[in-house]
Amino acid sequence: MGHGFAVDLGVDGVGIVADACMVVVKFDSLTGLAVAKPGSKNWTVVRGRYINSTLMFAGRFYCAAYSGIMMLDTSGPDKPPRLLVAVKWSMSSISFRPMTDSLHLVDNGGDLLLVHRMLRPNMVPHDSYRYEVYKVDLSARVLIPVKSFNGRAVFMGMCRAISISAEAFPCVNRDTLYLGTDCDDKSRIDGCNFANGSNEPRHNDWWVRPSTLVDCLSCCIRGSGEQLA
Known part of the structure; x- marks a missing residue:
């Protein structure tokens, strides 16, 4: 679903997915990503829980989130973009406390x-x-x-x-x-x-x-x- 933002939001992450021709923005006030193609009138919000940092790496957009490292999937031409788990946290790998870490x-x-x-x-x-x-x-x-x-x-x-x-x-x-x-x-x-x-x-x-x-x-x-x- 498309969304427009009526208030000013601070940006703390941005990337361009060239293959999908998409701009991805992480706003500091949202619990997800905002995705749009050039010329789009609205943003599409991709929900994610506690996205802490973002990075464009090897042509893909990654997020460090509450449950693990997520990757933005833009492969489906008829499907909206979504976040997929790239690496899931486990007690043996990392113990993350969102209030302090x-x-x-x-x-x-x-x-x-x-x-x-x-x-x-x-x-x-x-x-x-x-x-x-x-x-x-x-x-x-x-x-x-x-x-x-x-x-x-x-x-x-x-x-x-x-x-x-x-x-x-x-x-x-x-x-x-x-x-x-x-x-x-x-x-x-x-x-x-x-x-x-x-x-x-x-x-x-x-x-x-x-x-x-x-x-x-x-x-x-x-x-x-x-x-x-």
Whole structure:
């Protein structure tokens, strides 16, 4: 069923499915996706439970949701788009608490990764989190725990995560997760290194809300961001 949106909604995810000629948008106020073809007068809402992050990967639109990693299916010409389970959570793979945790998909140089951000229970300070990383095997439909980013670095905000080559940025450490300005842990640390388990000490005394990709990169690296120019 087509829908029109009468109010302004914040966008925290977007993608273009070229094969199906569709634009996909994740609004921060909706529990699903909005899909439309160029020239459409209305959006089609694809319902999904607790969609936490989205990512275009290998030509497909993926979501990290309450029950698992979902894939937007646009293969049926006479059927509306729908979400299919690509990888389902199990107690042996991941234990997700939607009130405190968050899930972040990232394209790590051609590998699909999932970062699981978890609030540490009964910890002081109260904004203390731990992070686990998984490689998403879409063929076997399983998550594989990993302890590195294959020598790359990942910059992660609450809405988007991006992987970069550490060799291109001399001030960026390999296998390190750098936190965006909208992550609570950013008030204490810049990030964490998965190779040796250490934390990146906080170097900047300021951050901007809401964060953008530029904010994330410029605030997380050591320096003022001039090295990005």
